[in-house]
Amino acid sequence: MHIPDGYLGPQTYVPLFGVSVAFWSIALKKWKKELATKHIPYLAMAAAFSFLIMMFNIPIPGGTTGHAVGGGIIAILLGPWAAVVAVSVVLIIQAIVFGDGGITAIGANCFNMAVVMPFVSYGIFKLVSGDSKSPPRLYTAAFLSGYIGLTMSAIITGVEFGIQPLIAQGPDGRPLYAPYPLSIAVPAMALEHMLLFSVVEGLITVLLLKYFLKHESDLVYALRAREA
Amino acid sequence: MSPIWFTHCGRGRHEMTKSQRKLWIGLLIMTLLTPLGIILPRIFDTGAAWGEWGVNKLEQLLGYAPQGLKRLSHIWKAPIPNYNLGGSDASMTVQLLSYLASGVLGLLAVGLVVFVITRFLVKNEK
Numbered sequence: 561m562h563i564p565d566g567y568l569g570p571q572t573y574v575p576l577f578g579v580s581v582a583f584w585s586i587a588l589k590k591w592k593k594e595l596a597t598k599h600i601p602y603l604a605m606a607a608a609f610s611f612l613i614m615m616f617n618i619p620i621p622g623g624t625t626g627h628a629v630g631g632g633i634i635a636i637l638l639g640p641w642a643a644v645v646a647v648s649v650v651l652i653i654q655a656i657v658f659g660d661g662g663i664t665a666i667g668a669n670c671f672n673m674a675v676v677m678p679f680v681s682y683g684i685f686k687l688v689s690g691d692s693k694s695p696p697r698l699y700t701a702a703f704l705s706g707y708i709g710l711t712m713s714a715i716i717t718g719v720e721f722g723i724q725p726l727i728a729q730g731p732d733g734r735p736l737y738a739p740y741p742l743s744i745a746v747p748a749m750a751l752e753h754m755l756l757f758s759v760v761e762g763l764i765t766v767l768l769l770k771y772f773l774k775h776e777s778d779l780v781y782a783l784r785a786r787e788a
Numbered sequence: 789m790s791p792i793w794f795t796h797c798g799r800g801r802h803e804m805t806k807s808q809r810k811l812w813i814g815l816l817i818m819t820l821l822t823p824l825g826i827i828l829p830r831i832f833d834t835g836a837a838w839g840e841w842g843v844n845k846l847e848q849l850l851g852y853a854p855q856g857l858k859r860l861s862h863i864w865k866a867p868i869p870n871y872n873l874g875g876s877d878a879s880m881t882v883q884l885l886s887y888l889a890s891g892v893l894g895l896l897a898v899g900l901v902v903f904v905i906t907r908f909l910v911k912n913e914k
Contacts, residue, residue: 605812657866734852
């Protein structure tokens with residue numbers, strides 16, 4: 561889901577940089593207000609986890625590959641604003657050091673994976689878990705949170721790809737940037753995630769939530785935020 | 789990143805808990821397993837992720853290369869492109885070791901950046 565350089569034209573990547581910068585500045589203010597020093601190691605671990613989980617390319621046999629992002633579980637454990645910064649740091653390093661995702665697409669990739677995903681995941685978790693403390697309900701909420709969060713992120717990425725042929729064509733009428741229309745890009749991005757990558761994301765979200773409920777339940781942001 | 793790094797270079801007021809140690813060990817195990825991220829796609833014979841093809845591959849798929857895409861695609865030369873230190877002709881062994889080294893490097897880099905950001909921002913001692 562890391563959009564490379566060249567797939568988005570400036571009409572798309574410039575505004576998305578703006579959106580991501582706005583989210584970063586709000587997120588950093590929130591960090592200042594909400595986070596305590598005891599959270600520092602968890603923030604570092606969250607970013608490290610997200611970096612590593614994205615290295616596990618999952619194959620669809622004979623087809624393509626994808627990966628989980630970790631944005632959902634980070635949002636549940638540390639809050640969506642913490643996830644914005646943690647995952648953005650990962651994506652920026654991936655682009656600069658490893659060429660994974662384009663430099664021009666940093667704003668877009670951060671918007672898709674570090675803004676859309678944490679907020680959608682967090683919202684789904686709150687919505688499904690309600691005020692319940694029952695483990696089956698919490699785990700269902702966690703699975704759907706990861707599953708829908710990553711899928712939404714993939715769909716938004718598909719939309720960004722798909723609008724390129726509408727926005728910019730060369731003199732010969734051919735697309736200048738990502739060549740596939742919405743009718744191909746959105747289903748392609750959505751289906752591969754719904755079938756496999758989002759399932760993995762959902763399972764990871766459940767397993768990690770399970771660990772934290774057992775060992776450090778007072779850390780979990782989504783449950784603390786209820787009582788406040 | 790060793791756990792000691794955090795307790796000593798960190799604010800030092802919070803000793804690492806048992807659970808945090810477990811989590812760091814988990815991350816180290818993940819790091820060691822990262823080469824699976826190239827082995828599995830190789831076994832199942834998969835191509836690049838959707839929408840992440842190189843210009844040449846895209847030209848094969850479409851019969852032409854979108855001009856704007858071609859122009860922008862080389863705007864940045866990453867120091868370790870594709871997590872691979874050996875270039876596109878590198879042997880499998882070099883690729884696997886590069887991937888592992890990239891995992892370690894990434895772990896250190898993101899940990900360091902987050903640590904620096906939090907050091908300036910988070911003042912709340914609770």
